Amino acid sequence: MVRYVALLLFLTFPALLAIGQVQEYTLPPQLGGDTADPSLFLQQDSAQSAPQEIVPGIFKATGFGNTLLVKTEAGSVVIDTSMPSSAQAHRDVLSQVSPDAPKYIIVTHGHGDHTGGIRTWLGPDTKVIAQRNFEEFRAYQDMLRGFFNRRNAAQFGLDLPAGTPTPEAQADARPEKKLPLVLFDKDYDLTLGGLTFKLQHMPGETYDALTVWIPEKKAVFTGDLLYTSFPNIYTLRGTRPRWALDYVQSLEKVMALKADVLIPSHGDPIIGADNVAAMLKKHRDAIRYVHDATVAGMNEGKDVFTLMREIELPPELALPESYGKVAWSVRGIYEGYVGWFDGNPAHMYGVPPNAGYPELVELAGGADPVAVSAQRLLLQGKDVKALQLADAALMADPDNEGALRVRLTALQSLRAKSQNFNEAGWLHAGIRATRKRMQELEMDEAPSTQ
Ligand SMILES: [Zn+2]
Structure with a gap:
């Protein structure tokens, strides 16, 4: 089941953020050597017996994707729901502090490692809040499920037939199973039990991405806007362009909140206003650097492969490249702006460059x-x-x-x-x-x- 489910998901890397500092990344032991199975990595869930209380009233169940729960006097709000294979364990752990179904589930974006547990958490009165592009994004993933299933199977070392609809897609296709969605465009404010949840559209990894800011706790939930690695501005599995300047703009909006705690959906929270500010600034500056260097190279007439080799982050902006890579992002930016044609007439035709x-x-x-x-x-x-x-x-x-x-x-x-x-x-x-x-x-x- 885990293997089945994992195949169908769009996954992001569990960041290794220690509280207040960034740990050096090393490839997990189960991925070492040349025979280890990458699918093992997706199955990692901590044997967590009690929820982690990040700050009073905000709890975390840890997995490849985290499930986050905010407890209020009038009920709870769940932010992201992890993968289907982790969802029940996360609900069991978090039920220790909040046994009832949540009033709201907020999904930071439509990737399967965030939406996988929605149906596990739904109660009769639960509302699911997402950004307006959520439904269209999920339809896009479903439309290309044959392609993405194959790519995910290869990338994550799985053996599964392509073209199988996800359980979620199957459920979505039945009108009586439609999610009770509340969709918004730019901003959405919600109050519950004396807390304010300020949602903002923050495109980055996906164009339906949102962040949640709780001013009373000075806490921001950032989904996949950042993790310890340089971001996946292009992912090998295949993606629509992820616009570098969207990331920059979204990170700047989060910076403006001056949060004391930043809670990503992979990895551990960052605690302390200075740590949060430093982390956000470094990501913002690193992405902008790579974007600007790519654009400058394009205008100088350099080809994409040259720029993939040439562009490196300066030491003060260096981030681990454990999930995204600068070189792939350079190509993602280059081809995101101008598409696939490289100017060589030999490449205009349906004959591949290696045909000879x-x-x-x-x-x-x-x-x-x-x-x-x-x-x-x-x-x-x-x-x-x-x-x-x-x-x-x-x-x-x-x-x-x-x-x-x-x-x-x-x-x-x-x-x-x-x-x-x-x-x-x-x-x-x-x-x-x-x-x-x-x-x-x-x-x-x-x-x-x-
Ligand atoms: Zn993710």
Whole structure:
């Protein structure tokens, strides 16, 4: 069930924010090595026996995605509901402080690691509050579920058929199961039990994103607007453009609140006005830096790959790249602004740039010598080039054993060096596919000695 559910979700990284400081990121042990299964990562839920009280009256159940509960004298408000696989455990933990169904569920955006528990929490009178784009965003995800299921299966190491509607989508398709949604455009104020919940549309990772500010507690709930890593301004799974300047603007709006506590939906809260301000400013400045450098490079006539290699954050703005990566964001910004065409007439047609590889491999004497060259590149530490050359050899001869071995070794080498969850997931997918082919050919996995 966990594997099934996890496949269907759009997930974000559980940030490793310690209270008041940022911990250095290391890839979790279950993702170390080249054979570990990335899907294990999605199943991590703390064995939490009691809710964490962040500040008086605000409680957290911790998971890959957190569930947050604000208790008032007139009932509770739940903010984000984690993944379906975590929802019941979170409800059980938080029921210790608030056994009744919440008056309101606020969803910070329509990703499945935030909406997964909505139906677990719904009571007969519960209202679900979301930003106006929520429904359209969920329809977009459902429209492309065949595509996203395949991509999520690859990225998270899962084996599932594409095209299966999520349980939520199935429920949504039945009119009697429609969520009791309250939608708003820019702002929405709610009062309950002496507390004010000020919701603001804050696009960033998605265009339906919102934040919740409780002035009486000086607490802000930021969903996925920030986590410890540089943000996923582009995600490999596939996404509509995520606009860097939306992030900048949204972060500035949160900065203006001058919160004492910032509560993200992944990872731990940040406590203390100075810590909150410093974290927000660093993210804002880092994103703006990458955006501006990309735009400047585009105007200078530089191609996207050059900018992916060239643009780095200055040391004072460095953020871990454990979930998003600067290079992917550069490309996301570049192509977000101008789309896919690179100006080369050869690339206008439905013929991929590598279509000529088989002829080139033949001219080089066949797949064997090309695999030998790829192996040489591997020994020189040029893993990506080795991978590309192995792919060229395999285009000409899909069963070439030397090229398959080089491909496997290159992927393993890249995986061993990766400190990024999503990159590791895709390398894992490549390793699995290569191993499968090798097993079909009854090859052993010994590295090429050519
Ligand atoms: Zn998330």
